[in-house]
Amino acid sequence: MNLRSTQVALLAASFVLTGCGSGAVATADRSADNAAGAPAPSASAASSQPSAQSAPDQIPDLGPETLAEIPANSRQAVVVTGKARGSSTSEVVLYRRTADGWQAGAAWPAHNAYKGWSDHHMVGDLQSPIGVFTLTDAGGLLKDPGSKLPYHQSGSFVAPGKGFEGEALAGSFDYVVAINYNRKPGTSPLDWTRPLGAERGGGIWLHVDHGGPTHGCVSVSEAHMKQLLRTLDPALHPVVVMGDAASLAN
Structure with missing residues (x-):
């Protein structure tokens, strides 16, 4: 094993006790994941333009299979589009569904997992799960900045x-939103319940960007995390739609 491989293995092991892929990430097949915390398949979805007058009734670049997974009652969708299947960089856009269609917010730069994306993640594979997942719970090391989702502050968010690029990870979990992949909704992001089994991983979060690839999570700037926390509304049944561009187009 060369030095680079050893460093990657040590990083993966250290995160098993925290979040961002603690146990990993994954979406075996989407039907199995939906049964374990992801939203049930549903009706419509979609959008693009920020103007309500021109807002489309479907989110651009999402294919029929992906759109069908967005629940009919969802009015907010955090769309994370990876640049390529094996890329660790992506773009995040927060959409709001109105009577006129889906309205897009600004596009934010983001990171995803070191080895890109997978639709069947396992523990330690260093990939982010592809799919549509509900967002119900938040937390962080720092005090609640005004989250509409239930917020759990704890010193365990370290x-x-x-x-992977030598950047400090400190502060990455100052603010997090739990992605309901292989977890029990309605609990702290630190809860270790794994409905699909420990081998399928968990601890997949939206969290503060540290300037490099993640172990399975999606990361954006601290300012954008605060914006998400203050905007995501349980009454609007928010979801995250995440994957590489080609997979989301299915």
């Missing part, structure tokens, strides 16, 4: 060591 990210030790350095990232």
